[in-house]
């Protein structure tokens with residue numbers, strides 16, 4: 210797990226690593242824990258970026274949690290919509306017909322990883338946009354070389 214201490218650039222899209230840097234979360238004795246294979250990055254909202262420099266350290270509400278489960282990459286708010294607990298401590302579970310959800314460790318609320326819908330009340334989890342891009346092409350001995358290991362970029366949803 211990685212937590213970036215520095216605010217990243219103010220662009221909408223943020224590079225979070227290559228696909229190969231996200232191991233598929235597997236079952237262990239505690240279930241499918243997010244913690245083991247996730248990356249957590251601090252990406253302040255644009256309005257907060259100037260204020261955040263130098264006087265704030267990685268507020269939970271600024272963090273995106275990125276991980277892979279059963280071949281699908283997910284990027285979600287790290288902050289539980291219920292009561293601001295870090296979802297990286299949660300468990301991932303299957304929902305019938307290829308669905309998946311995350312269960313918050315604190316009070317056990319569950320959220321669908323594809324719709325954000327919660328199982329209680331009107332609380333909804335913010336899902337970030339994900340884009341896979343070809344990595345930068347490099348020159349080796351005058352020939353263009355590329356990798357099939359795509360870059361993973363994330364973007365905060367507009368309403369978040």
Ligand code: FES
Nearest residue numbers: 289292313316318
């Ligand atoms: S803080 Fe996540 S369910 Fe309550």
